[in-house]
Amino acid sequence: MTTDASTSGGGQASPRLLGGRYEVGALLGRGGMAEVHVARDTRLGRVVAVKLLRSDLARDPSFQARFRREAQAAAGLNHPSIVAVYDTGADQVVEHGGARVDLPWIVMEYVEGRTLRDVLRTDHPLAITEALSITEGVLGALEYSHSKGIVHRDIKPANVMITPAGEVKVMDFGIARAVSDSSATLTQTSAVMGTAQYLSPEQARGETVDSRSDLYSTGCLLYEILTGRPPFTGDAPVAVAYQHVSEQPKPPSELVPNIPPAVDQVVLMALSKDREHRYQSASDFADDLRRAVEGRPLRGASFAPTTAVPTAGATTALPATGAPTAATRAVPPVAGAAGIVGGTGTLPRVDDPDAAPPEEERRKRWPWVLLVLVLLGGIGAAAYALLDLGGGGGGSDPTTSATPTAAPVPQVVGLPQGQAEQLVRDAGLEPVVQQAPSADVPAGNVISADPAVGERVALRGTVTLTVSTGPEQVTVPDVSGSSQDDARAALRSAGLEIGSVESTDEDPGAERGTVVRTDPEARASVARGTEVAIYVASGQVTVPDVTGRSLDDAQAALNDLGLNVNASEGSAGSGEPGTVVSQSLPAESTVDVGTSISLVVAPEETTPSPTP
Known part of the structure; x- marks a missing residue:
């Protein structure tokens, strides 16, 4: 045509x-x-x-x-x-x-709606729950595309649409490639593709990418959703790319204090420089993010030695997050193009409008890669020279080996905090301690280290040790007087599990079927996930033996159990005067609250009047 x-x-x-x-x-x-x-x-x-x-x-x-x-x-x-x-x-x-x-x-x-870039310009930073929802949508799309052997390679806010109903739509697979074709790397056309602020370290170095590069970019995306700014910024793309390769991001909570430490851990793990230490799949990332927001222990990534996503048709270790739909829901027709442009309805936009024209990109991107490598080499040489000068005061022996500039993080996971800190200092590094609950690691022991164990860190660099505070503690709610269903719901909402449910007659005044008490008792502090037993009023009592007791004592004891008392006088000489000689309900029998019991009382002795 x-x-x-x-x-x-x-x-x-x-x-x-x-x-x-x-x-x-x-x-x-x-x-x-x-x-x-x-x-x-x-x-x-x-x-x-x-x-x-x-x-x-x-x-x-x-x-x-x-x-x-x-x-x-x-x-x-x-x-x-x-x-x-x-x-x-x-x-x-x-x-x-x-x-x-x-x-x-x-x-x-x-797609009718706004790009995440537009949302962040007006609404940042977003609430943690909203950030979770958006990121889960992006990770769901990536889990599916990775299972088909497709890596996106340009995840950024401009490529995520948010519909008026809150649905997430990932677009712009313009530089996506099948993993089987990724061996050509991102520099095949002399261009470093992707946007600098969301570029993975391996993309900045011009190396082969895989699905974990998308997860790094999603970590950058989540960081910006939570804090309102990307993890790295600079005056030029090359400066930002250099930071992705060599610098550690600040935890998001340093910028927004109400962000939980567990969310910090998830974001920083997604932003690990070494892809082997990142989440290995989008589903791992999404699962830990949900756990962090809900206050549950993190599971972390399974550090499988996978370096690429399986291609379509091969056996895959990346399960899809949901079955593919027959067709994506169509948006109802919009009346007139003017309404589309003037309103919030936008487009599945493929290229960032702020990006340079392709001709410029092809000329400029490859030199960035070379410049980054030159900068890294220069900084490494300068650091080595400084360390060498700093250690050479007293006429060092020229035959000795060069002073080391970096050291591997020692094995500290699972060790007590004091021992772990000493090992880190002995390696020439500085420990920084943060705490987090853990159901698996005893209180006071190290859960994880960042950078990870074995990773090399510049001397006097910091290693963050996450130390367990033990299982997360919650308070048992007071559910006495509640129905069983309401009590179960309240206990589950508090993060507790339901144990045995037993009947009890210890509170005769309680309505049958209502909760009398729990074990552990109300307001006790216990570990999240503890089983709580529920004791429910049976509406019945055990009849005590009141024979031989005075009528007043017997009547008080039976009334306390919710039983009604009828008393009658027996024959003279049937027992000690004024005491109960028999009861209509046998002792130790079980009866409903409100049952009547008849007591026979020996008559009082009377003294005859003298005859005048």
Whole structure:
């Protein structure tokens, strides 16, 4: 099909038609490589988004190939949290000089909402629960794409859409590649792809990437959602890339104090420089994030020696987070392009609008990689020189070996805090202690070290030791007088487990079926997950033996148990006067509260009056 800019006979420009069915409407956004327009599918009568490769780039075979790769990567992904690709094709356009150029296009799901970048500009920092929900959506999309052998490689706020209903949609698989094709690394086109503030260390170094590179970028994303700023910032992309390679981020709680320590641990683990020490799958990351927010012990990643995600069709150790849907839900048609542009409805935008044009990127990105490597080498040499000068005061022997500049983190996990701190100091490093609850590690022992055990750290650098405070303590709620169902719900809400449920007659005044007490008792401090036994009023009592007791004592004892007393006088000489000689209900029998019991009392002795 050939498309030109000719007008109809009436002088009004006819709508541009792609593939014989998509009427192209208003421009929604423009990036370094493509433009995205709202469009109408005339065959199905729905609103879609059409992405068009820029005509000035269409002559370049490399951009044509990259654009086709995007369509192929995204078209095979069918998940509620991934923007769906419906169709793809190419039309011929006539340039001003008369030349005809193939212009490829992709038809995608139209997503109504705002990008996470726009949300953070107005609403940051977000609440922890909202941050969890958004990050879980991104991780769900990544778990699915990784199971299909696709690594996104450009996770950032501009590529995450939030719909008015709160749904998360990940878009822009424009630089995504199958893992089997990732051996070419990110520098194959002399360009370091991805946005500097969310670049993984291996991307900054130009190394081969895998699924864990996406998890690092998601860690950067979560960091910005929680604090309102990325973990690393700088005046130039190369400065930011250098920080990703060599510097440790501040814990998010240093910027926002109400962030729990467990959330700090999850974020910092996702941002580990060594991908072997990061979460190994998106599901591991999401599970620990949920545990951190809910106050449960963290499980951490399974440090499998995996370096790549299995390709589609192979046996995979990355389970999908949900079954693929038949089709992504379509957004109802929007009346008019003007309403789309003027409102919050936006687009599945593929390239960051702030990105440099591709020609500049191709010229500039590769030198960044070289500059980072040069900077790293220079700083390492300077540090070595300083250490060497600092240790050489008294005429050192030139035959001795060079002074070491770094030391591995010693094995401290599981050791008592004092012993672990001494080992770290003996290695020439400085321990920093933080505390966290743990159901598995005894109180006072080290749960983990950051950097991890065995990782090399510059001398006098810090090692954060997370020390167990023991199982997290919770308070047993007072549920006396509650129904069994209400008591169970209150105990579970407090993080406790339900133990045995037993009947008791220890409180005759309690209504049958209500809770009398718990074991452990109310307001006791116990470990989270402790089983609590519930004692429920039976509505019955055990009859005591009151024979031989005075009528007043017997009546008081029976009334205290909720029993009614009827007393009658017996025959003379039946027993000690004024005492109970018999009872209608046998001792140790079980009866309902409110039952009547008859007592026979020996009559009092009387003295006859004298005869006058």
